[in-house]
Amino acid sequence: MTRAPSVGIALATRDRAGSLATTLEHLLALPERPPVVVADNGSTDGTRALLARRFPEVRVLALPANRGALARTDAVRALDTPYVAFSDDDSWWEPGALATAAALLDAHPRLGLLSARTLVGPAGEPDPLNAVLAGSPLGTDPELPGTRVLGFLGCAAVARRTAYLDAGGYHPLLFFGAEETLLAYDLAARGWGVAHCPEVVAHHHPAVTERPHRSAVVRRNELLTAWLRRPLPHALGRTRRLAAEARRDPAARRALRETLARLPAALRQRRPLPPEVERAARRVEREPVRQEEPV
Numbered sequence: 001m002t003r004a005p006s007v008g009i010a011l012a013t014r015d016r017a018g019s020l021a022t023t024l025e026h027l028l029a030l031p032e033r034p035p036v037v038v039a040d041n042g043s044t045d046g047t048r049a050l051l052a053r054r055f056p057e058v059r060v061l062a063l064p065a066n067r068g069a070l071a072r073t074d075a076v077r078a079l080d081t082p083y084v085a086f087s088d089d090d091s092w093w094e095p096g097a098l099a100t101a102a103a104l105l106d107a108h109p110r111l112g113l114l115s116a117r118t119l120v121g122p123a124g125e126p127d128p129l130n131a132v133l134a135g136s137p138l139g140t141d142p143e144l145p146g147t148r149v150l151g152f153l154g155c156a157a158v159a160r161r162t163a164y165l166d167a168g169g170y171h172p173l174l175f176f177g178a179e180e181t182l183l184a185y186d187l188a189a190r191g192w193g194v195a196h197c198p199e200v201v202a203h204h205h206p207a208v209t210e211r212p213h214r215s216a217v218v219r220r221n222e223l224l225t226a227w228l229r230r231p232l233p234h235a236l237g238r239t240r241r242l243a244a245e246a247r248r249d250p251a252a253r254r255a256l257r258e259t260l261a262r263l264p265a266a267l268r269q270r271r272p273l274p275p276e277v278e279r280a281a282r283r284v285e286r287e288p289v290r291q292e293e294p295v
Contacts, residue, residue: 013043023090025092073170083158085098112145113158115197118155135167152180167187185277189271243256
């Protein structure tokens with residue numbers, strides 16, 4: 001009898017049919033034969049027709065509108081595998097990577113999410129984030145593989161499904177952009193470990209496109225994360241700094257404006273980190289982690 005796959009793939013997409021097709025060709029050729037769930041965030045470029053025509057074995061969640069990072073949670077809920085690997089429509093996993101990830105998760109029951117080593121573009125250049133994560137000041141934990149971290153790249157992570165859902169998945173207030181830190185905080189707050197495991201390898205082929213709103217969205221979400229989970233003096237200090245930058249920086253003004261619009265909701269959903277996780281967050285602040293670009 002064939003053993004059921006232990007790792008499924010959750011993929012969110014929107015209006016990127018061409019790169020999605022390339023990604024799925026790689027994912028469906030993996031030796032682990034993972035089930036793939038594509039959560040389509042209301043695409044209008046023929047993505048769904050493409051999926052039906054060329055990839056009938058892929059399960060598609062046809063979302064009526066763009067749900068941002070929440071689409072990943074929809075895909076996780078649709079899977080029944082114990083572990084979930086995340087891909088974007090421009091990223092895929094190296095053959096054998098998912099088997100390695102499953103072995104690590106099997107061997108370390110407290111491991112909630114592992115961050116892979118990411119190779120970028122056709123030349124397979126190491127993503128600079130690899131070195132940042134490998135050099136995390138949190139060091140190692142005998143109960144976890146690799147290096148303890150409080151950040152990761154969204155398209156290069158494998159999670160224990162129960163841990164991901166226990167932590168609540170990606171937070172709806174952030175939508176997209178720098179959303180990984182908050183999930184790492186919430187996993188750690190629930191007692192789950194987050195570790196960088198360079199023996200697991202993901203490939204990322206981002207399009208070289210101009211994203212004029214990227215800086216504002218990332219800064220907004222970093223500040224919202226502070227209001228959602230960090231001590232009030234810390235959140236106030238970051239807000240004052242952004243307000244000062246907004247006097248001369250249009251992206252900072254947009255970030256501040258969008259943060260203030262969401263601040264009442266952030267205060268209603270505020271849940272400060274446990275003391276031990278807050279101490280860890282303060283240690284890694286000296287080594288800021290670049291996050292996934294917003295879609």
